[in-house]
Amino acid sequence: MPLPILTITPHPAIDETVSLPSLRPGAVNVATQARRNAGGKGINVASCLADWGAPVVALGLLGQDNAAAFEALFARKGIADACQRVPGSTRTNIKIVAADTGDTTDINLPGPAVPAAAWQALLQDVRQRAQPGQWALAAGSLPPGLQTEGYAPLLKLLHERGARIALDTSGAALKQALACGVPLALIKPNRHELETLLGRPLPTCTDLREAARGLHAQGVETVVVSLGAQGAFMSSPEGAWLAAPLPVKPVSTVGAGDAQVAGLLAARHAGLDWREALRHGVAFATAKLKRLGPDLPPASEINALLQAITLSAIPS
Numbered sequence: 001m002p003l004p005i006l007t008i009t010p011h012p013a014i015d016e017t018v019s020l021p022s023l024r025p026g027a028v029n030v031a032t033q034a035r036r037n038a039g040g041k042g043i044n045v046a047s048c049l050a051d052w053g054a055p056v057v058a059l060g061l062l063g064q065d066n067a068a069a070f071e072a073l074f075a076r077k078g079i080a081d082a083c084q085r086v087p088g089s090t091r092t093n094i095k096i097v098a099a100d101t102g103d104t105t106d107i108n109l110p111g112p113a114v115p116a117a118a119w120q121a122l123l124q125d126v127r128q129r130a131q132p133g134q135w136a137l138a139a140g141s142l143p144p145g146l147q148t149e150g151y152a153p154l155l156k157l158l159h160e161r162g163a164r165i166a167l168d169t170s171g172a173a174l175k176q177a178l179a180c181g182v183p184l185a186l187i188k189p190n191r192h193e194l195e196t197l198l199g200r201p202l203p204t205c206t207d208l209r210e211a212a213r214g215l216h217a218q219g220v221e222t223v224v225v226s227l228g229a230q231g232a233f234m235s236s237p238e239g240a241w242l243a244a245p246l247p248v249k250p251v252s253t254v255g256a257g258d259a260q261v262a263g264l265l266a267a268r269h270a271g272l273d274w275r276e277a278l279r280h281g282v283a284f285a286t287a288k289l290k291r292l293g294p295d296l297p298p299a300s301e302i303n304a305l306l307q308a309i310t311l312s313a314i315p316s
């Protein structure tokens with residue numbers, strides 16, 4: 001029985017997606033529809049992994065007053081629910097999808113402050129569950145109460161337990177996590193997040209290659225940079241590649257990055273190499289772009305996308 005993938009989401013969200021014909025700031029905007037679903041980075045990754053058939057345990061911190069949407073998602077997909085419940089409600093993040101431009105505008109709110117005891121309980125649970133060689137993903141921003149110490153205690157714990165650590169976060173949380181010196185198997189910033197981290201623009205593949213070299217020197221095994229409509233870049237111990245985007249008219253870009261992380265993890269969990277992992281990442285993300293919410297289409301659709309992906313090797 002393969003070890004399940006652990007996803008750890010300290011700051012989940014209910015995503016409220018509001019569809020508009022066009023977004024006019026400062027005016028009255030009349031929506032054509034709205035939908036709410038359980039989300040947040042590690043939750044979305046768990047959801048895609050479960051759709052693909054990979055075993056997954058969701059850890060994190062859920063507000064006890066509106067946990068039902070998450071519980072329903074976990075039950076529907078057979079995701080093991082190991083989330084701590086904290087006082088209050090999980091935050092709601094607003095996603096505005098404008099039909100005319102195809103752009104999505106994200107308004108992400110802060111969740112309730114996390115009591116120290118809930119974070120300690122989460123760390124204790126991770127200590128008991130994580131096994132040598134097991135894939136564990138820490139994902140998303142950090143809620144009020146956790147921003148000072150950041151991801152460091154969690155990453156140190158996972159490293160002590162011998163887990164293979166993937167991290168998908170941004171801003172100060174990413175900077176702090178890299179500074180704590182724990183070796184990471186995978187990070188997946190988007191281009192903007194990596195530019196913010198390094199404080200310089202990274203417009204070309206050469207710039208991305210150079211940036212990845214610096215991250216490898218800091219103990220990051222593989223760096224995947226999602227490039228939106230330009231595809232995705234990977235620098236790994238097996239080589240560096242640029243994956244061309246597949247032609248798609250996105251229904252919403254929310255969760256595309258999370259689907260990409262799920263594809264990367266699904267492939268590595270199945271014993272595939274990094275090159276195949278990049279292909280799975282792009283296929284999952286492309287499939288996700290075609291739909292709202294946290295679900296992937298059936299495996300047959302993903303497999304068809306996998307056949308269409310082209311990778312170009314980037315010389316070192």
Ligand SMILES: Nc1ncnc2c1ncn2[C@@H]1O[C@H](COP(=O)(O)OP(=O)(O)O)[C@@H](O)[C@H]1O
Pocket residue numbers: 189190225226227228229230231232245246247248250253255256257258260281282285286289
């Ligand atoms: N407009 C698009 N056309 C084709 N592929 C896209 C498009 N937008 C995103 N993707 C795919 O989805 C992946 C993740 O999207 P991206 O927006 O970069 O992630 P994030 O949500 O983390 O910012 C990209 O690497 C790419 O493969």
Ligand SMILES: O=P(O)(O)OC[C@H]1O[C@](O)(COP(=O)(O)O)[C@@H](O)[C@@H]1O
Pocket residue numbers: 011013014015039040041042044093108139140141142253254255256257258259
């Ligand atoms: O953890 P953060 O950075 O606050 O972001 C949370 C938001 O990101 C999402 O996980 C989507 O992320 P991606 O579009 O990068 O895949 C939403 O479900 C959620 O509202």
